Amino acid sequence: MAGALLTVQDLSVGFLTEQGLVRAVDGVSFDLEPGQTLGVVGESGSGKSVTAKALMNLLPSYAQVGGTVNFDGRDVFAMAASREKHFWGVEMTMVFQDPMTSLNPVKKIGEQIAESLRVHLGRSRRDALVEAGDLLEQVGIPEPGKRLNQYPHELSGGLRQRVVIAMALACGPRLLIADEPTTALDVTVQKHILDLLDDLRRTRNMAMILITHDLGVVKGRADEVMVMYAGHTMEEAPTTTLFDEMRHPYTEALLETIPRIDTPSHTRLVPIPGRPPEVIDVLDGCPFAPRCRYSIARCLTDQPDLTSHGVGHLCACHAPVGTPSGTEARAANESAGTTAAGLDMDQFARNVPIADLGQSGAEG
């Protein structure tokens, strides 16, 4: 791991509320090499955005943060404590979900991009605006000179997201965190933005953390994928491994929610029944157990640890998909009609035969 740009160890974020401590992120660890892309996938509330905000020093003061984050040999939390001025926005930057709201409505676009350059790199107003124009060109905005003097409301959503990306790239960051960068955009625009991010990452040799709820987004774009649920890492693997040999039932369930071109058009997308838990204090068992088709008695009492399932492949599950124990557990639940957690198996769509799933796992 000597070459890692970012090392996150045992990151925990808690929020003290009237109901108790909400553990939004609980013991998350990962490494990121320079120029690589990590996909972080999970439903809303899985803790992926909180993780990003913790890295970006964007959490409110009452958040309780634990663990260590190391960026190229620098202790990120120590920099936060000493109010480091030129790290965030320079070395590490972030792109947010909704370009409609993440631009200041009352400032011109040029001004907003130039601001970082002036604050962090000490550019003059004029130089900064020229550079801002270059940046707009790099992110593929037509007529950059004209755009500089426009206000955000005069641009479409896709263009605005490009502006946000230009802002994030202004100071030449080595790590870009993209938090659901396409969720708020039209489907037609989504791919363009993702491709743009990918190109920029490659040309600038920039590392990227791509946060999404959609496994389809990370496919072919991320080098590694981490699947999060209820603040925990469920599974982590190189992207191809994850898609070919997924081990975690949650990953499997997420994959089923992706619309695919090769599925018949009338096939219903399968939602995962239930909702993620609100993690008030510590859970005894696996957080996903109440919604899991594979859950066995042990899932309710023992929280599974991350165990290795191959090179760089970690999974936290007592009955992993595609392993004998997993297949057995699912078959047992299937015949009993309910899972160990009492979930009615009928709630799952029947259009995904067990045989197929078992097979794809068995191949690997």
Added chain:
Amino acid sequence: MPADTNEHTISSSRTAKYWRKRSSATVELAARPVGADAEPDPDRAPQRRLGVTFWAAIGWVALVTGAAVAAPLLPIADPDQIGIGPRSSGPNWDQWFGTDTVGRDMFSRTIWGARVSLMVGFFSIVAGFLVGGMMGVASGYRRGWIDLALGFVTYVMLSFPTLVLFLLVILLFGQGLWIVTAALSIVVIPSVSRLARAITIAFAEREFVAAARLLGATNRRVMAREILPNVLIPMSALLLLGLGLTIVAEGGLAFLGLSVADGFSWGKMIQLGAGLRTLQTAPWVAFFPIGAMFLTVLSLNLAGDRLRQYFDVRELGIGGR
């Protein structure tokens, strides 16, 4: 984030790791964490209990009101009797609040002064709420030209500088109790009307109003039966705040010698104590009525603000004075 009925067993099997409080150096900006809602702004969040402050404030207002109403029955000195004590003597055992420059008892005067202050303040705010409320509901419910016309009237009223309006009314009609009350209520009407209009528009869109209309209720009936109560209840929270404003406004008028000609209010007493010489020799003559007015208005503001939060109404846009 208020947990709904999640019943996760609370155990300490996995003991706390490194939960350290984030260093206070990192500041709170943009308090919108994903995992938990930002601390609620007490200005916005409806409050479930009224609290000690509210009841203390109401207690003071009740005490002052009671004393003012019962003033003729109370065993206190005649407020107008000159020379009841030595001239310009400070607070002492016989005259708790001291005496003024002609030896009248300030304690008694402070209680009697509350009568005019409270009466004018109360009647004018009630009148202002009735008229302004009806205007607001009418223009918010009927919209169209009624709304336009009433909006114009409201704006014309707002364009008259407050005190100039008073001057004009008093110049023309004199300084009777009801004239002064009416003049003060005119000042309240525009703000009340605007607020009632906004609340009405919000309510008029609701299902129950639509339902009442569908069932064939006439406009007037819908206004009277369905909307008015729903507007008046939240607005009543603002009555206390408005009362504070009218008491202060009456004080300002009286201070200029423009309020009710008979009797005296706190404002009049402050005026009598505000001369340079009196302030030099007997500052308490001005300061006791100022204190009484301050405590009363403060109580009304505190209680009113609490009620406003309780009913979750927007602030009355009267603002300054």
Added chain:
Amino acid sequence: MTYLIRRLAFMFAVLVAVTFLAFSATNVIGDPLFNVVGFYASVDCDAVIAGEIKDVIGTVAGTGVGECERVIEAREKYHLDDPLPIRYGHWIGGMIQGDFGESYANQMPVSSILAERLPKSILLMGVSMVVALGVSIPWGVAAAYRANQRFDRASTAGAFGLLSIPGFALAIILFYFFVVRWQIFPSRYMDDNIFSRLHSLVLPAASLGLPLAVVYQRLLRTDLITTLQEDFVIMAKAKGLSDRRIMFRHVLRPSMFGMITVVGLNMSALIGGTIIIESIFSIPGFGRELYVSAIRDDITVVLAGVTVTATAFVAINTAVDLLYSYLDPRVRRAG
């Protein structure tokens, strides 16, 4: 563009309504003649001149004719025999040409009274506004920056206290301590030079400005807290900008709507406030003049006052409308 025209038309209509109301009220209910000729206003002067009435107010026949001729003269001069709308037309026409009429009390042209008195009041209001905004903006920003923490809570309590002191009472409290007790400020208005003027205006401006500052601070604080929840604030923070820069460069401007709306609407309170404050601090400004004129029924001066203040109010609120589009470019489209 159409918006601007509609806005100006509305403004014009409001002004006509205000002045017409004020004019007709003073002319119908009050008797303008009385101010000029006193008692003779109620005498049948035509009859006196014609000699039909011999004995007016117990004097011998033939007397009072001179006074009655003055009454007739005044009637013509002030167009008192014309119907109300025509008289209003004459009056407003004169106003537009800068002829504000003459004071009934001392026959001075009202325009010269305005010229002498108005600048002092404008200076007072200007300084008060500077106090109000100068206090409320930093205060509101500081309170919203750490909302619901110690400073904010303390300032909320303080705001309630200040909000509950009437302006004139605050003026007397300040006057007592700073003029009577400590003698830091003069008890009269010193009109020697700009420094002595400003020195004399410190307490009056504080009395007028501080109560307004409290109101503005509350509004600004609420709007700032709302804006702080916006995504672009997180974005700005992610850009690594300092909190100070975020508060003043990014958050403040879009949070000023509520405040400046009330600044505009509060103008009438401010104008009213000058009347009281100028009396307490003996400032020979227009507010005091207006008050004195109202007391002695000097209708032309009062009418001029109503016109000037209402025009100022409408103009300032129109300016506030235009300021919106500066504060938020999204409004410009609608314009």
